[in-house]
Structure formats: structure tokens, C-alpha cells
Amino acid sequence: MTLEAPSASTYTALLALVAQTRALMDAVVATGADDEEIAAVTEELRALTERLDAVRRPPAEVGEPRWLMGNAVVGAANPFAPPIEIEYLPGGGVRAEQVFRPLHEGPPGLVHGGVSAMVLDHLLGTALGAVGRGGLTASLTMTYRAPVPFGTPVVATAEYTRSEGRKSWADGRMALPDGTVLVEATGLFITPSWFPGEL
Numbered sequence: 001m002t003l004e005a006p007s008a009s010t011y012t013a014l015l016a017l018v019a020q021t022r023a024l025m026d027a028v029v030a031t032g033a034d035d036e037e038i039a040a041v042t043e044e045l046r047a048l049t050e051r052l053d054a055v056r057r058p059p060a061e062v063g064e065p066r067w068l069m070g071n072a073v074v075g076a077a078n079p080f081a082p083p084i085e086i087e088y089l090p091g092g093g094v095r096a097e098q099v100f101r102p103l104h105e106g107p108p109g110l111v112h113g114g115v116s117a118m119v120l121d122h123l124l125g126t127a128l129g130a131v132g133r134g135g136l137t138a139s140l141t142m143t144y145r146a147p148v149p150f151g152t153p154v155v156a157t158a159e160y161t162r163s164e165g166r167k168s169w170a171d172g173r174m175a176l177p178d179g180t181v182l183v184e185a186t187g188l189f190i191t192p193s194w195f196p197g198e199l
């Protein structure tokens with residue numbers, strides 16, 4: 001079944017809502033407002049939440065237009081997504097440059113290791129999708145070599161390495177712009193037996 005994607009004008013409105021919600025989330029993480037102000041804002045948010053939740057769009061299916069708009073890493077309609085913009089490299093492989101925010105904090109002042117894993121997982125999966133070997137993550141191995149900072153650009157790259165039947169592997173890493181590697185990832189992705197066709 002192909003579900004209808006939101007119209008262009010709804011999508012544009014959604015992008016503005018998501019940008020504002022990301023700003024809100026950043027403000028919530030950092031706010032020093034007093035308890036009365038926090039309680040007042042919470043009440044306003046409760047009312048806004050009810051308005052938005054009154055109507056829900058149908059869930060996306062693989063491959064339909066804007067199927068990744070709710071994705072936790074690249075989803076334009078997902079305020080939790082950093083979001084990452086992925087560039088397809090001419091020689092194969094993918095690249096994304098990202099400035100993480102305090103919203104992504106793990107140890108104070110540093111990016112959470114699970115956030116790095118989430119971003120690299122998606123990048124590995126996308127690198128495999130780019131060569132027609134898309135699948136679900138079966139295992140992901142992370143090596144954390146140096147802390148990932150927020151507030152400064154970090155460059156993530158990934159590429160397909162090999163396949164055996166429905167199993168495919170990809171490697172990736174996050175580095176500072178000068179090439180200093182911070183985190184490495186290697187993942188096994190499996191095209192599920194139930195998956196019908198070309199990815």
C-alpha cells in the first residue's frame with residue numbers, strides 16, 4: 001500500500017515546526033528560568049501538545065516519498081534528529097558534516113557515545129543502501145578513540161566493504177575536520193528474508 005505523503009505546503013509548515021521544536025529542546029536543556037516560569041511554560045506546552053496530537057499522519061513505508069522524514073537521524077520531521085545531511089560521494093561511500101549540540105550530551109561537555117553510534121549506524125546503512133545492499137543492522141561494533149565534542153564540526157564517513165548472500169558489511173568513522181579519528185564503527189547489515197525486492 002502506498003500512503004500519501006504530506007503535501008508540499010504541509011511539509012514546509014512541518015519543517016518550520018520542527019526547527020522551532022529543536023530550538024525549544026535546546027532551550028529546555030539549558031534553561032535557568034525559575035520554577036514559576038518553568039511551570040507556566042509547561043502548561044502552555046501541554047496545550048500545544050494536545051493540539052498537534054489531535055490529528056496523526058499515517059506511518060511511512062520503505063521507499064515511499066519522504067519515507068525517512070520521521071527518522072531519528074536524518075528525519076526532517078523529527079525534532080530528535082540532529083538532523084544529519086548525507087552527501088553521496090562520487091567514488092562510493094557517504095559523508096556527513098555535523099555540529100552536535102548540548103542536546104546530545106553524554107559526559108559533561110561531550111557527545112553521548114550512543115548518539116555517535118546512532119549516527120554511524122545510519123551512515124553505514126546508507127552506504128550499503130547506496131550500493132543496493134540495504135538491510136537492517138544485525139551487529140554494530142564501536143571503537144571510541146577520543147571524545148566527540150559538541151559545538152564544533154565533526155565529519156562522519158562510511159563505505160560498503162563486502163557482502164555474503166544477504167549479509168553486508170560497512171565501515172565508518174567520525175573525525176575532526178583535520179582528520180583526527182574520534183570514533184570508528186563496523187557493522188553487519190542483513191537484508192531480511194521477508195524483504196520483497198530491490199532496495
Ligand SMILES: CCCCC/C=C\C/C=C\C/C=C\C/C=C\CCCC(=O)SCCNC(=O)CCNC(=O)[C@H](O)C(C)(C)COP(=O)(O)OP(=O)(O)OC[C@H]1O[C@@H](n2cnc3c(N)ncnc32)[C@H](O)[C@@H]1OP(=O)(O)O
Binds near residue numbers: 127130134135193
Ligand atoms: C528491510 C528494510 C531495509 C531498509 C533500508 C533500505 C535501504 C537503504 C537506503 C537508504 C538508507 C536509509 C536508511 C538507513 C538504513 C539503515 C540504518 C538504520 C539501521 C537500523 O537501525 S535497523 C534497526 C535495528 N535492527 C533491527 O531491528 C534488526 C532486528 N533483527 C532482525 O530483524 C533479524 O534478526 C535480521 C533481519 C537482522 C536477520 O534475520 P533473518 O531472519 O534474515 O536472519 P537469518 O536467521 O535468516 O540469518 C541469515 C544469516 O545472517 C546471520 N545472522 C543473523 N543475525 C545475525 C546477527 N545478529 N549477527 C551475526 N549474524 C547474524 C545468520 O547466522 C545467517 O548466516 P548464514 O547465512 O551464514 O547462516
